[in-house]
Amino acid sequence: MLVDATGALPVLPDLPADHDGHALADVLALVGADIPLAPTAKLADGGFVHLVGMRGGAPEGALVAPDALADPAHAAVVAPALAELDPRRSPVLRPDWFRPGWFDLVEAWIDAVLAPSGRRRTGPVEPFRLWSISAVVRVPTDGGELWCKASCDHFRREASIHAAVERLLPDLVPRLVAIERDEGWLLMEPMDGTEQDEQPAGTAAEVAQRWAAAQLEAIEHVPALLAAGLEHRGADATIAAFLRLLATSAELELLTDAELADVRAAADRAVALTRACWEAGIPETLAHGDLHLGNVAWDGRALRIFDWTDGCVSHPFLDATHLTRFADDASASAAKAVYAAVWRDALPSVDVDRALRLAPLADLVFQTVTFEAIAAATEQQSAWELGGVVARNLRLLPGLVVEVG
Incomplete structure (x- = not known):
């Protein structure tokens, strides 16, 4: 040392x-x-x-x-x-990028996929962020920098998901140079507007409007998306996973006895309201699964939505509520309004407003399931990175049940 x-x-x-x-x-x-x-x-x-x-x-x-x-x-x-x-x-759950020789393998793959185009890597790849979920490295080339991402085993399907979404919505995702499906590697062109403090005013509303239109377009392509490997995270699967974690999650120990009692008392109503959100008449379609402005590139000209680790087929309004959850009040209101307007125009006979009222609770249940699965796939040394999210979400559950219904 x-x-x-x-x-x-x-x-x-x-x-x-x-x-x-x-x-x-x-x-x-x-x-x-x-x-x-x-x-x-x-x-x-x-x-x-x-x-x-x-x-x-x-x-x-x-x-x-x-x-x-x-x-x-x-x-x-x-x-x-x-x-x-x-x-x-090496621990079983340790990601490959912490294992000897991984960077050599990635560079060899990059060189091989660039060779047919005549483009050449000009130096070693540069680590940008490596943690339990993913590794992102900058790739210097003679044609400008590229970005390479690898996902942990739990999210290894991201490469296939991204490719499937790109085929459907090529202007809304980062442009792929190549993917390695088995390893879960993506080689992508750079994007402008990824830093939130550099994004123009009204970004949340822009994303909401464009994404609502894209989700409507994707409805007829759901069979193809499922065939491409996207998981179907419908009401039944989401509720079943939620009930399992209420019985078995290690993070239940982080709750006080009073908090746990409140969660259990609210659970049946939470499940009923979550199912009601799915039954409100909105068709399932492509969902990002973790849509917030940190996963958006928007410079006022080109909009790209990235990080498709949680991409799936699910209730579209989960994305809308997740996007607005992290925005300030004014931005959230504007984004909700334009998102709802797109869906009202498309489905005039459906009570869109009721589905949107129920969506925050359904998304909380959905996200709690997401993070429980991540925790189970994370080695102990990295548990601190996202540890406590399940417990935090469960603490929010009783109050949100009262607020929603």
């Missing part, structure tokens, strides 16, 4: 309280590293240890064994991380 003169690991500079954390590039640059070697570990005191390394050569500085680290808490994290670089000792 690389340490300073005191035998301690290098330390990142402090950040303001409202900052969302160091970018991976900052972490790698601090010690001249190239790649993460293992998931970031969270310590009992709330600190983090980033486990990074080099693809070739050796860094400058003092190298010591993990048990020589000045901080025993660091040693307790670093020692198993090094041992787990041996494929025979």
Whole structure:
């Protein structure tokens, strides 16, 4: 391990309280590293240890064994991380990008798919974000940068889902250069307008209107989408999974006895209202599953919706309520209005407003199921990343049941 003169690991500079954390590039640059070697570990005191390394050569500085680290808490994290670089000792649920040789495999694939076009990679891929869910790397080429994404085993179908959606809605998703279906890899063209603070005013309403129209267009293509590998997350499947987690979720232990009692008391009504949302007359269609402005690129000219890990066939209004849930009040109201108007025009005999009133509860149930599945597919060292979301959603359930119905 690389340490300073005191035998301690290098330390990142402090950040303001409202900052969302160091970018991976900052972490790698601090010690001249190239790649993460293992998931970031969270310590009992709330600190983090980033486990990074080099693809070739050796860094400058003092190298010591993990048990020589000045901080025993660091040693307790670093020692198993090094041992787990041996494929025979790697945790079963560890994503491939934390396994030796993964970056070489990805670069070889990129080179192979670019070769027929004459385009050439001009340097090593650059890690942008790697965590339990996915890995995103920047790819420098002689024709401009590309982006490559890989998803964990739980979301490995994203490559096939994205390709299916692109065939149907080519102007609404990132342009694919290539995919590797078996590995779940996507090579994509870059997009403008991915940073929310750079998106123009009215972005939520623009997304709502365009996405409502796209969902209506997709209704007749549902059989093809299902055949392409999109999961059907209908009322029955969603409710069944929700009832299972109410009996078995590990995050039930995060609730107080009073909170758990409130959740159980509200569960039957939550299920009934969720089913009522599905039975309100809105046909199932293509759903993004996690639609918010952080998964949207919009620069005022081109709109692209990305991150199709949760793409499925489901109730369309789940996307609408999820989009507006994270927007400010004015943006949310505008987005709801334009979304509803598109559906009212298309289905004048359906009570669109009732379905929209029920959708926030149905989406909460849907999202709780989503995060329960993610938790089950995540190794223990990464559990902190999304841990607690199921419990947080369950705490919201009783109040939302009262509000909705």
